[in-house]
Structure formats: structure tokens, C-alpha cells
Amino acid sequence: MYSVKEAFYTLQGEGAQAGRPSVFCRFAGCNLWSGREKDRERSICRFCDTDFVGIDGQNGGRFYSASALAEHLQALWPDDQPDRARGKPYVVFTGGEPLLQLDIDLIEAMHLCGFEIGVETNGTLPAPEGIDWLCVSPKGSARLRQLSGQELKLVYPQSDATPAQFEQLDFEHFYLQPMDLTPRGEQGETMAATVSYCMTHPQWRLSLQMHKIAGID
Ligand SMILES: C[S@@+](CC[C@H](N)C(=O)[O-])C[C@H]1O[C@@H](n2cnc3c(N)ncnc32)[C@H](O)[C@@H]1O
Ligand SMILES: Nc1nc2[nH]cc(C(=O)O)c2c(=O)[nH]1
Ligand code: SF4
Numbered sequence: 601m602y603s604v605k606e607a608f609y610t611l612q613g614e615g616a617q618a619g620r621p622s623v624f625c626r627f628a629g630c631n632l633w634s635g636r637e638k639d640r641e642r643s644i645c646r647f648c649d650t651d652f653v654g655i656d657g658q659n660g661g662r663f664y665s666a667s668a669l670a671e672h673l674q675a676l677w678p679d680d681q682p683d684r685a686r687g688k689p690y691v692v693f694t695g696g697e698p699l700l701q702l703d704i705d706l707i708e709a710m711h712l713c714g715f716e717i718g719v720e721t722n723g724t725l726p727a728p729e730g731i732d733w734l735c736v737s738p739k740g741s742a743r744l745r746q747l748s749g750q751e752l753k754l755v756y757p758q759s760d761a762t763p764a765q766f767e768q769l770d771f772e773h774f775y776l777q778p779m780d781l782t783p784r785g786e787q788g789e790t791m792a793a794t795v796s797y798c799m800t801h802p803q804w805r806l807s808l809q810m811h812k813i814a815g816i817d
């Protein structure tokens with residue numbers, strides 16, 4: 601059984617695949633925060649910008665088989681494409697923490713539907729085989745278990761998770777994404793600090809959350 605907060609068609613807003621049309625599947629629940637504001641300050645991950653509690657969002661719900669969820673997600677992809685090879689269907693599993701729920705059955709079902717599979721994870725759980733684009737985003741003091749993938753995207757700055765701690769890991773792309781403090785009701789200088797770090801440490805590139813600029817989900 602899969603618990604999905606919401607699912608929607610949008611553009612990937614972050615990292616190396618930014619700008620790519622994508623079906624997003626946001627699983628309910630996370631292992632680093634309950635999702636309740638009253639718990640935020642004593643949780644391991646305190647800056648989350650996302651509501652992942654429950655199954656009450658658009659196209660959310662409980663799905664009792666991998667094929668049922670795969671068909672539900674496939675229906676969100678536009679079907680009038682002249683050349684599918686040039687715009688391959690792409691699904692991004694996120695959350696919450698998707699690796700609490702994403703399994704080999706669902707990966708196989710999405711591949712059978714013709715999708716490439718992206719995942720956004722906090723890296724505290726090992727990833728199943730078969731993911732095409734794995735983005736790991738380390739969080740504070742949480743121990744990192746997933747040490748390889750396509751993209752490491754660190755929210756910056758975090759005093760207990762610095763870029764230097766991750767720069768030797770086995771990833772193809774290294775991104776810093778300015779921490780958006782507005783979900784915590786704060787403002788900050790995270791953009792300037794992130795730009796400055798990238799310019800002085802050229803292994804790292806800037807990731808902006810494009811969807812917030814574009815005003816889309
Ligand atoms: C909401 S998380 C869900 C996936 C997974 N739990 C994770 O943390 O990677 C999706 C992405 O948003 C990033 N993110 C969350 N809160 C953010 C914030 N306040 N500012 C910038 N990026 C944020 C995360 O680091 C992650 O890369
Ligand atoms: N457009 C868009 N791109 C995203 N990239 C990662 C997101 C996430 O919340 O995991 C996200 C999101 O919520 N929306
Ligand atoms: S690990 Fe990801 S989903 Fe969980 S609280 Fe942190 S940013 Fe949000």
C-alpha cells in the first residue's frame with residue numbers, strides 16, 4: 601500500500617533536471633520530521649518547505665498496488681506528443697521521504713509505463729535498484745547512508761552539514777540550493793551566501809527553486 605499526499609504535472613524546479621516536464625508524486629510521511637509545526641524546532645530536519653502530511657492533496661490517496669499507482673501517475677502525463685523519444689515521460693518521487701515507500705515493484709511498474717524515474721531523497725535510507733536519476737539532499741546531523749547517485753543537492757547553509765563533508769562522494773553533479781527561510785517565517789541572506797560559496801568553490805553549482813520563481817507547483 602502506498603500513501604500519496606499529492607500528485608501533479610509540473611516542471612522539475614531544482615537541480616540538474618530543472619526545467620524538465622515531470623509528473624511529481626509526493627509520498628506522505630518523513631523520517632526526519634513529523635510534518636507538524638509544533639515539532640519543527642525539535643526535529644532533525646527543521647527547514648522543510650513542504651506539507652507532506654496525509655493523503656488529502658490533489659490526486660492524493662491510498663494505492664493498493666504498484667500498477668494502480670503507476671496508472672494513476674501515467675494519466676497525468678500529456679498524451680499528445682509527436683515524438684515521445686525527445687520528451688520521455690519523467691516521474692519524480694518525492695515527499696516527505698520517498699524511500700520509506702518506493703520499492704522495486706513500483707519502479708518496474710513505472711518503467712513498464714515508459715517512464716524515466718527521478719527521486720528526491722534525504723539519503724538516510726538505501727535506494728532500491730533501478731532509479732534513473734537519484735538526487736540526494738543531506739540533512740543536518742542525520743547519518744547519510746546513500747553515498748552515490750547522479751546528483752548531490754545540499755540546502756545551504758547548514759551548520760551541521762557543510763559542503764566539504766560531501767565533496768568526495770560518488771556523484772556526477774554537486775549543487776547548493778539556498779535555504780528558503782520563509783516556511784519558518786524568517787528572512788535571511790542565504791542566496792548571497794550560496795552564490796559566494798559556489799564562486800569560491802567551483803565544484804559546486806547554484807540550484808534555484810525555479811518553480812517558486814515561476815509560480816507553479
Ligand atoms: C521537501 S524535500 C522531499 C525529499 C526528501 N525528503 C529530501 O529532503 O530530499 C525536496 C527537496 O526540497 C529541499 N528543501 C526542503 N526544504 C527546503 C527549503 N526550505 N529551502 C530549500 N530547499 C528545501 C530538500 O532538501 C530536497 O532537496
Ligand atoms: N516544481 C517542483 N520541483 C521540485 N523539485 C523538487 C521538489 C520537491 O518538493 O521535492 C519540487 C516541487 O515541489 N516542485
Ligand atoms: S527530510 Fe525532506 S521531507 Fe523530510 S522534513 Fe526534511 S526536507 Fe522535508
Ligand SMILES: [Mg+2]
Nearest residue numbers: 649650694817
Ligand atoms: Mg518542493
